[in-house]
Amino acid sequence: MNAGSTKGQPMIETRPQAKLLALLRDEGPLSRVELGERLELPRTRVAAEVTRLGELGLVEAAGPSASRGGRRSTMVRLGGDLRILGVDVGATSVSVAVTDASCEVLAYTVEDCDVRLGPHVVLGRVAALAEKVREQAPGRLLAAGIGLPGPVSFAEGMAVAPPIMPGWDRFSVRDHLGALLHCPVSVDNDVNAMALGERHAGVARSLDDLVFVKVGTGIGCGIVIEGKVYRGAAGTAGDIGHIRLDDTGPACACGEVGCLEAYFGGAALARDAMALARGGRSPFLGEALAHKEKVTAVDVGRAAEAGDVGAVNLIREGGKRLGQVVASLVSFINPGMVVIGGGVAQQLGHRLLAEVRSVVYRRSLPLATGNLPIVLSELGETAGVIGSAWSGTDRAFSLST
Amino acid sequence: MNAGSTKGQPMIETRPQAKLLALLRDEGPLSRVELGERLELPRTRVAAEVTRLGELGLVEAAGPSASRGGRRSTMVRLGGDLRILGVDVGATSVSVAVTDASCEVLAYTVEDCDVRLGPHVVLGRVAALAEKVREQAPGRLLAAGIGLPGPVSFAEGMAVAPPIMPGWDRFSVRDHLGALLHCPVSVDNDVNAMALGERHAGVARSLDDLVFVKVGTGIGCGIVIEGKVYRGAAGTAGDIGHIRLDDTGPACACGEVGCLEAYFGGAALARDAMALARGGRSPFLGEALAHKEKVTAVDVGRAAEAGDVGAVNLIREGGKRLGQVVASLVSFINPGMVVIGGGVAQQLGHRLLAEVRSVVYRRSLPLATGNLPIVLSELGETAGVIGSAWSGTDRAFSLST
Numbered sequence: 140m141n142a143g144s145t146k147g148q149p150m151i152e153t154r155p156q157a158k159l160l161a162l163l164r165d166e167g168p169l170s171r172v173e174l175g176e177r178l179e180l181p182r183t184r185v186a187a188e189v190t191r192l193g194e195l196g197l198v199e200a201a202g203p204s205a206s207r208g209g210r211r212s213t214m215v216r217l218g219g220d221l222r223i224l225g226v227d228v229g230a231t232s233v234s235v236a237v238t239d240a241s242c243e244v245l246a247y248t249v250e251d252c253d254v255r256l257g258p259h260v261v262l263g264r265v266a267a268l269a270e271k272v273r274e275q276a277p278g279r280l281l282a283a284g285i286g287l288p289g290p291v292s293f294a295e296g297m298a299v300a301p302p303i304m305p306g307w308d309r310f311s312v313r314d315h316l317g318a319l320l321h322c323p324v325s326v327d328n329d330v331n332a333m334a335l336g337e338r339h340a341g342v343a344r345s346l347d348d349l350v351f352v353k354v355g356t357g358i359g360c361g362i363v364i365e366g367k368v369y370r371g372a373a374g375t376a377g378d379i380g381h382i383r384l385d386d387t388g389p390a391c392a393c394g395e396v397g398c399l400e401a402y403f404g405g406a407a408l409a410r411d412a413m414a415l416a417r418g419g420r421s422p423f424l425g426e427a428l429a430h431k432e433k434v435t436a437v438d439v440g441r442a443a444e445a446g447d448v449g450a451v452n453l454i455r456e457g458g459k460r461l462g463q464v465v466a467s468l469v470s471f472i473n474p475g476m477v478v479i480g481g482g483v484a485q486q487l488g489h490r491l492l493a494e495v496r497s498v499v500y501r502r503s504l505p506l507a508t509g510n511l512p513i514v515l516s517e518l519g520e521t522a523g524v525i526g527s528a529w530s531g532t533d534r535a536f537s538l539s540t
Numbered sequence: 541m542n543a544g545s546t547k548g549q550p551m552i553e554t555r556p557q558a559k560l561l562a563l564l565r566d567e568g569p570l571s572r573v574e575l576g577e578r579l580e581l582p583r584t585r586v587a588a589e590v591t592r593l594g595e596l597g598l599v600e601a602a603g604p605s606a607s608r609g610g611r612r613s614t615m616v617r618l619g620g621d622l623r624i625l626g627v628d629v630g631a632t633s634v635s636v637a638v639t640d641a642s643c644e645v646l647a648y649t650v651e652d653c654d655v656r657l658g659p660h661v662v663l664g665r666v667a668a669l670a671e672k673v674r675e676q677a678p679g680r681l682l683a684a685g686i687g688l689p690g691p692v693s694f695a696e697g698m699a700v701a702p703p704i705m706p707g708w709d710r711f712s713v714r715d716h717l718g719a720l721l722h723c724p725v726s727v728d729n730d731v732n733a734m735a736l737g738e739r740h741a742g743v744a745r746s747l748d749d750l751v752f753v754k755v756g757t758g759i760g761c762g763i764v765i766e767g768k769v770y771r772g773a774a775g776t777a778g779d780i781g782h783i784r785l786d787d788t789g790p791a792c793a794c795g796e797v798g799c800l801e802a803y804f805g806g807a808a809l810a811r812d813a814m815a816l817a818r819g820g821r822s823p824f825l826g827e828a829l830a831h832k833e834k835v836t837a838v839d840v841g842r843a844a845e846a847g848d849v850g851a852v853n854l855i856r857e858g859g860k861r862l863g864q865v866v867a868s869l870v871s872f873i874n875p876g877m878v879v880i881g882g883g884v885a886q887q888l889g890h891r892l893l894a895e896v897r898s899v900v901y902r903r904s905l906p907l908a909t910g911n912l913p914i915v916l917s918e919l920g921e922t923a924g925v926i927g928s929a930w931s932g933t934d935r936a937f938s939l940s941t
Binding site (some may be wrong): 290299300348360362364369370371372373374375376377378379381382383464466467468470471472473474475502504506507509510511 | 691700701749761763765770771772773774775776777778779780782783784865867868869871872873874875876903904905907908910911912
């Protein structure tokens with residue numbers, strides 16, 4: 140079954156093979172006739188490529204197609220035993236999913252893990268979790284994708300000068316994790332992975348141009364243009380967390396002052412919530428702090444739900460600042476959709492969304508906002524692992540060189 | 541010579557023909573062997589397409605190529621008598637150039653013309669100027685491109701709800717100008733055209749990702765991604781002039797308040813310069829106003845050159861606000877270059893550039909600014925006509941449908 144492979148990995152030999160696999164991933168089973176039409180290839184060529192991919196174990200027959208008059212064509216689909224790993228490394232947690240070759244999640248797990256423990260510890264945990272989920276959905280592992288909470292050199296497969304990840308700077312995640320998992324690994328920024336997840340399996344399905352805004356411990360943004368992640372000249376596109384709103388604003392973890400992230404996001408929210416609780420300006424948060432060491436964004440969300448004015452104002456102020464930045468982005472890039480996600484955004488939910496919408500619809504060009512949906516992430520905490528799995532398939536289905 | 545053409549226009553019949561023409565435009569003369577390699581086509585196919593394009597008068601022989609061992613290959617180039625028109629409609633002027641098929645300017649003219657006179661008058665002037673420049677560089681007109689100072693539906697070839705262009709809303713510039721010039725016409729936003737001009741013939745040559753910021757009467761921005769203009773979901777991408785900086789700022793021509801354009805750009809600068817002159821806070825501008833009805837951005841530039849403190853401060857304040865917006869864009873899109881152009885930017889020159897640079901380098905991510913050139917337009921007032929001519933060739937060299 141692994142004919143033509145090295146280390147268990149199949150070798151994609153021709154561009155049509157790569158395109159064919161991506162097509163089956165994106166559209167599900169197709170007949171040979173449809174494949175020929177979509178790939179603009181003669182029938183005999185399609186048949187030969189399908190046969191070869193069958194020998195590699197990458198595709199399989201899926202019964203006869205519906206008749207379009209004339210002889211029925213055989214349906215072709217991706218191999219049912221193919222597996223992809225999707226990994227999402229957050230500041231304080233690691234999530235791992237195993238998916239089929241169409242990035243459908245078959246098993247998923249998440250555990251607390253501090254990214255500051257460094258790449259050896261964290262990637263070791265990733266490998267252990269991968270083993271666990273793979274047992275729940277056994278099959279042939281083709282590739283893995285991993286998202287990291289910092290700037291990533293996609294081409295080199297490593298984080299570059301990440302502010303909150305000591306020990307990770309230029310550490311080859313691609314090579315190290317590849318050796319642990321015995322498969323090719325695609326490495327990207329976590330927000331880019333989330334954007335891809337929503338693009339391919341979530342609320343932005345089939346949309347070619349979108350912006351995914353993550354509000355987690357930090358704030359970032361993934362940009363999808365013509366269906367692909369846009370990384371920019373140095374790979375930092377979307378790094379809106381450190382757009383400076385005020386030269387005299389609060390200190391940021393990056394060493395500067397007045398960054399968006401220093402005003403809003405999980406860390407800033409926890410800081411402000413603690414101040415409210417201690418200052419007696421929020422009964423709900425004060426009560427919460429009486430029972431534990433610290434209050435976080437989760438408590439702010441709960442407090443706001445309970446109608447706590449201090450908490451509601453925190454979300455309103457933060458949402459306003461986030462909205463100002465998003466409004467500029469909308470005027471600038473005119474996306475087809477804005478998706479708001481990430482752990483903190485999920486906690487704050489529609490209250491945050493309403494604030495962002497109000498600022499963007501008021502501040503951006505009417506032409507740019509006329510048909511612009513601003514929505515919450517649909518995939519929630521699995522957006523990152525699904526998007527990473529997607530990048531994994533892109534790696535697996537690319538031409539071997 | 542016009543075999544296979546309708547109304548004098550050649551019909552591009554195959555995708556390889558279209559690619560071949562674009563390749564010759566972008567790279568100059570190539571041998572048949574090189575064409576085959578670049579297009580990944582067999583030699584016989586290249587020969588057949590070259591012959592066909594020769595019959596259509598679109599390409600011609602250019603002597604033997606340098607030997608690479610073996611038989612010499614014939615060089616092929618674009619027909620030397622082919623002509624393209626590039627048109628740039630500004631708020632108060634119209635520029636027209638005639639170029640060869642590689643967008644090299646052969647003749648150029650500009651005259652004052654108020655865009656508010658409406659499409660019939662303005663496009664009539666364009667046709668008259670086109671006739672004038674074509675006399676200076678006769679040849680066979682293939683296509684024209686035109687840039688308009690407002691939001692444009694590129695697909696429909698018309699302006700849509702342009703704020704400063706009464707009478708132009710949804711007027712088919714493509715059809716009307718096409719009928720006047722007897723050739724296909726490509727219609728775009730003026731700033732997109734300028735960005736394309738710098739991308740293909742100016743300071744950003746060979747750069748795939750850049751942002752062109754125009755400071756003219758208004759402020760706008762053209763975004764080039766992977767070598768192509770990025771227009772966004774509704775075609776408004778780059779409209780940074782109406783990013784709102786302050787909810788209580790000055791009134792803008794668009795009907796809102798606090799837009800970037802209401803603080804800076806030609807109109808705002810003229811307003812502030814008049815106030816300085818009348819208020820006695822600028823000796824230079826006061827002196828200028830004594831001799832004419834009004835002072836403009838040109839006078840501000842001259843006053844600053846002469847060391848007038850009031851004028852210098854105007855540029856500094858405006859540059860700071862522009863810089864804030866550009867800093868956000870740089871964090872967001874991480875371009876490979878920022879080009880500052882447009883009539884007012886040319887008047888204010890390096891003083892404005894220095895201010896923008898200082899804000900961007902201070903406010904944007906170090907990773908995004910590390911290798912980021914922020915430069916003045918190289919083509920100056922011809923950026924728009926060259927970019928428009930480029931769009932014209934794209935129209936001429938596309939597959940006929």
